[in-house]
Amino acid sequence: MSSIKEIAKYVGISPASVSIYLNDKNSTRVSAKTKLLIDEAVLALNYHKNVFASSLATQESRIIGIIIPTMLPLFQNDYTNTLLSGIQTRLSAFGYSMLFFPSSAKSSIEIVKEQLEKSAGCDGYILFSTGFCTMDQIRKNITEIEKTGRPFVTLNIPSVPERIHQVLIEGLETASGIPYLISKGHRNIVLLLGRRAGVHARFLKNDFKTRIAAAGIKCDENSIIYGEYDALQAYSAVKEVLETRPETTAICSMSDIMAAAAIKAVQESGRTVPDDISVIGRNNSLHAMLATPSITTIDLNMHQAGLSAANLLLDAVDGNTAPQKIIISGTLIERESVAVR
Amino acid sequence: MSSIKEIAKYVGISPASVSIYLNDKNSTRVSAKTKLLIDEAVLALNYHKNVFASSLATQESRIIGIIIPTMLPLFQNDYTNTLLSGIQTRLSAFGYSMLFFPSSAKSSIEIVKEQLEKSAGCDGYILFSTGFCTMDQIRKNITEIEKTGRPFVTLNIPSVPERIHQVLIEGLETASGIPYLISKGHRNIVLLLGRRAGVHARFLKNDFKTRIAAAGIKCDENSIIYGEYDALQAYSAVKEVLETRPETTAICSMSDIMAAAAIKAVQESGRTVPDDISVIGRNNSLHAMLATPSITTIDLNMHQAGLSAANLLLDAVDGNTAPQKIIISGTLIERESVAVR
DNA sequence: AAAAATATGTTAACCGTTTAATCTACCTTT
DNA sequence: AAAGGTAGATTAAACGGTTAACATATTTTT
Incomplete structure (x- = not known):
C-alpha cells in the first residue's frame, strides 16, 4: 500500500518523475539510471497504482459501468451471460474494466437510480433491458442515465x-419460431413466453x-402461456396446456431452457418430440444442442451483440458522438425437435 | 457532471455542508431549510457523486475486485457463473460493487499481476481458481495478491x-461419482475429466x-479421458472411448455439460442410458435436470460457496483478521441416469 | 443576565496521481 | 563566446470529496 510519494522518497526524487516514468516507460524525461531505481523501489515497496486517484486526476477511469435493472441474482441467465461474455471480451481487449453495482431497490427505476448514484466516474455505461422493465420505466431509466452526461449504449431495448x-x-420482439412452424404446416401452436410484464412480451x-x-x-388466448424463463415454471405451464389443449402440435418457446423443459x-x-409435438427454442444455448x-432454435447471436455494444461504447468514449444503431440478425438452427405436419 | 462545489455555490453554502448532508441525511449539522435547498440543487444540476474521489478521501471504495485467472471469455462457465451469482447476491445486499479487470496476458501469473496493477483501491479481492493454474502458479498468485495488503478470499483452491x-x-478434488458408481455395482468406469493441467485433475x-x-x-490409463469442460470435446472423447473400451458400463463426468454430451x-x-451405460455428472446445473x-449428479452447492466467500471477505474488510476456512459439502442428487449392475 | 449548551456553518488540510509550466545544468552550433 | 537546444528534473495546482477543528449565532439553563 505504498504511494508514489513513498517511491519518490525512497529513490530521492520528486513524485512527478515517478508518475511520468510509470505512465510511459520510454519517456525521455527520466534518465536510464533513475528508471532502474524506480523499478527497484516499486518492487521493494510493493507499489500498486491507486486507480481511483489516477482516475480522478486524469478524468478517465477505463471502467465501464454495467447497469442491469433486475432484482434477481446476476449471472444466472443465459441471455445475459452470453451478452456479458461478448462485452467483456471486447472491453478486456481494450484494457477496460467492468463494474457491477449493488442495489437493494424494488423497481427497475429505483435500481437504475441507485446504481447511477454510485457510479459517477465511469467512462461509460451499458444499459440492459430485463423482463422487469415496462417501456415507461425504460424511458425514465434512459433519462436518468442521460443525466450523467457520459456515453452509454442500450442493449436490446426496443423503441429507443x-x-x-x-x-x-x-x-427481437418478433424473432420467434412462429413463421418457421407455420411453414412446416403447423396450425395449432402454443406460444411459450417468458415474463408477462417484459418489454418484448407485448410485441x-x-x-x-x-x-x-x-x-x-384461429387464435385463442389460451394458446399463450408464460414460463418466466424458468425451467420449472415452463414445465408446469406446458404440462397444463397439454391437458387443456390436446390438439396442440407445436410449442414455440422464447428460450432454450424453457424449450428443454x-x-x-x-x-x-406420453407423447414424443417431434412426432407428436414439435418444439422450437430460442438463443441456441448449449441446452438446445x-x-x-436436440432442439431446433433461433440463434440470437448474443455474443456478437455484446461485442458490438462494447465497440459502440468504446467509440463513443473516444468522442465519436454520431449516434449509431447496430442491428444483429438471428439465425435459424435446424435440428431435430420440429417435424413437418 | 456537476460537483459538490457547484452544488455549494448554487445553494450559497460551503462544500463541506453539502458533503455532510449527502452522507447523512439526518445530520443535525445542516438545517432543514438548507437540506431542501441542497435536494433542489442536486436535482437541478444532475449531481452524481464521484465514487473515485469519495473512495480516495475515505480510503474505502466499497468495491471488491474479482480475480479470475483465465484467458477464456468470462461468464461462459457454469461453475464460475454460479459462484459469481452467490458472491454478487451477498455483496450487493451489503452495498458493495464488483469489479472485473481486463487482461491480455497469456499466463495465469501474468494475468493476476496485470489485474492487480490496476486494482489498488479495492477494499478486497476474491481469487478464483481455474483449470489453467498449476499449484505453483497459484502460490505465486497468492504471494502477488498478499502484497496488496488488502484482505482476500480464495475460492476452491486446494492446499492453500x-x-x-x-x-x-x-x-472438490475428489468429489466425484466414483464411490456411488462402485456402490451401484459398476466395475468398468470411465472418468471424464476437464482440463489436464488443472489443479484438481491430479487429485x-x-x-x-x-x-x-x-x-x-484393475485400472488402465485409457479409462481417463478429457473433455475440457466443453460439450463438443467431451462428446468426441466419449465417442472414442465407447469404441476403444466397449466393456465400459459407466461414465463419471466432472461436469453436467460434459455428462449431457x-x-x-x-x-x-445405439446404446441407452442408463440401461447399457450409466452416466453421472457434477454441479447439478440445469443441464442435469x-x-x-435426467442426470444423477453431485450438487457442489456453488451458490452457497459464493455467498460464503462474500461473507468471509466482508468480515475481513471489517477488520476481522482471524483466518477462516469454510468448507461446503456436496450433495448427491439421484435421478435417472444411473442403473444398478 | 451571565454561562452553558445547541444549532448551523465554515476552513483548510488531505487522499494519491497527473501535468502544465518552470528551472537548471550541460551540450551544440555558429 | 554568445545563442540556442536538450536532458532531466522540480513545483504547484488541480481532480472531487471528506472531516477534524474551529467559529458564530441562537437558545436554554441557572
Missing part, C-alpha cells in the same frame, strides 16, 4: 430514440396473433 | 496455507485410481 447509441437483435404476442391470423388460423413435459405426458432430441 | 481466508468445496485421478484399486478393479454420444452409438434421461 434514434439519438441514442444502441444495439438491437433484429426483431411477441401481437406478432403471434398477426401471423396466426394471416395464416388463416417443454420437451420434458411432452415426453412425460444437448437436449434429446 | 491456513493463514488465508478460504472457501472450499469439500473434497481426481489419484482418487479414482485408489478407489478403483480398493474395490479390486456423454449421454448424446452414448445414445448415438433437463437432460433425457
Whole structure:
C-alpha cells in the first residue's frame, strides 16, 4: 500500500518523475539510471497504482459501468451471460474494466437510480433491458442515465430514440419460431413466453396473433402461456396446456431452457418430440444442442451483440458522438425437435 | 457532471455542508431549510457523486475486485457463473460493487499481476481458481495478491496455507461419482475429466485410481479421458472411448455439460442410458435436470460457496483478521441416469 | 443576565496521481 | 563566446470529496 510519494522518497526524487516514468516507460524525461531505481523501489515497496486517484486526476477511469435493472441474482441467465461474455471480451481487449453495482431497490427505476448514484466516474455505461422493465420505466431509466452526461449504449431495448447509441437483435420482439412452424404446416401452436410484464412480451404476442391470423388460423388466448424463463415454471405451464389443449402440435418457446423443459413435459405426458409435438427454442444455448432430441432454435447471436455494444461504447468514449444503431440478425438452427405436419 | 462545489455555490453554502448532508441525511449539522435547498440543487444540476474521489478521501471504495485467472471469455462457465451469482447476491445486499479487470496476458501469473496493477483501491479481492493454474502458479498468485495488503478470499483452491481466508468445496478434488458408481455395482468406469493441467485433475485421478484399486478393479490409463469442460470435446472423447473400451458400463463426468454430451454420444452409438451405460455428472446445473434421461449428479452447492466467500471477505474488510476456512459439502442428487449392475 | 449548551456553518488540510509550466545544468552550433 | 537546444528534473495546482477543528449565532439553563 505504498504511494508514489513513498517511491519518490525512497529513490530521492520528486513524485512527478515517478508518475511520468510509470505512465510511459520510454519517456525521455527520466534518465536510464533513475528508471532502474524506480523499478527497484516499486518492487521493494510493493507499489500498486491507486486507480481511483489516477482516475480522478486524469478524468478517465477505463471502467465501464454495467447497469442491469433486475432484482434477481446476476449471472444466472443465459441471455445475459452470453451478452456479458461478448462485452467483456471486447472491453478486456481494450484494457477496460467492468463494474457491477449493488442495489437493494424494488423497481427497475429505483435500481437504475441507485446504481447511477454510485457510479459517477465511469467512462461509460451499458444499459440492459430485463423482463422487469415496462417501456415507461425504460424511458425514465434512459433519462436518468442521460443525466450523467457520459456515453452509454442500450442493449436490446426496443423503441429507443434514434439519438441514442444502441444495439438491437433484429426483431427481437418478433424473432420467434412462429413463421418457421407455420411453414412446416403447423396450425395449432402454443406460444411459450417468458415474463408477462417484459418489454418484448407485448410485441411477441401481437406478432403471434398477426401471423396466426394471416395464416388463416384461429387464435385463442389460451394458446399463450408464460414460463418466466424458468425451467420449472415452463414445465408446469406446458404440462397444463397439454391437458387443456390436446390438439396442440407445436410449442414455440422464447428460450432454450424453457424449450428443454417443454420437451420434458411432452415426453412425460406420453407423447414424443417431434412426432407428436414439435418444439422450437430460442438463443441456441448449449441446452438446445444437448437436449434429446436436440432442439431446433433461433440463434440470437448474443455474443456478437455484446461485442458490438462494447465497440459502440468504446467509440463513443473516444468522442465519436454520431449516434449509431447496430442491428444483429438471428439465425435459424435446424435440428431435430420440429417435424413437418 | 456537476460537483459538490457547484452544488455549494448554487445553494450559497460551503462544500463541506453539502458533503455532510449527502452522507447523512439526518445530520443535525445542516438545517432543514438548507437540506431542501441542497435536494433542489442536486436535482437541478444532475449531481452524481464521484465514487473515485469519495473512495480516495475515505480510503474505502466499497468495491471488491474479482480475480479470475483465465484467458477464456468470462461468464461462459457454469461453475464460475454460479459462484459469481452467490458472491454478487451477498455483496450487493451489503452495498458493495464488483469489479472485473481486463487482461491480455497469456499466463495465469501474468494475468493476476496485470489485474492487480490496476486494482489498488479495492477494499478486497476474491481469487478464483481455474483449470489453467498449476499449484505453483497459484502460490505465486497468492504471494502477488498478499502484497496488496488488502484482505482476500480464495475460492476452491486446494492446499492453500491456513493463514488465508478460504472457501472450499469439500473434497472438490475428489468429489466425484466414483464411490456411488462402485456402490451401484459398476466395475468398468470411465472418468471424464476437464482440463489436464488443472489443479484438481491430479487429485481426481489419484482418487479414482485408489478407489478403483480398493474395490479390486484393475485400472488402465485409457479409462481417463478429457473433455475440457466443453460439450463438443467431451462428446468426441466419449465417442472414442465407447469404441476403444466397449466393456465400459459407466461414465463419471466432472461436469453436467460434459455428462449431457456423454449421454448424446452414448445414445448415438445405439446404446441407452442408463440401461447399457450409466452416466453421472457434477454441479447439478440445469443441464442435469433437463437432460433425457435426467442426470444423477453431485450438487457442489456453488451458490452457497459464493455467498460464503462474500461473507468471509466482508468480515475481513471489517477488520476481522482471524483466518477462516469454510468448507461446503456436496450433495448427491439421484435421478435417472444411473442403473444398478 | 451571565454561562452553558445547541444549532448551523465554515476552513483548510488531505487522499494519491497527473501535468502544465518552470528551472537548471550541460551540450551544440555558429 | 554568445545563442540556442536538450536532458532531466522540480513545483504547484488541480481532480472531487471528506472531516477534524474551529467559529458564530441562537437558545436554554441557572
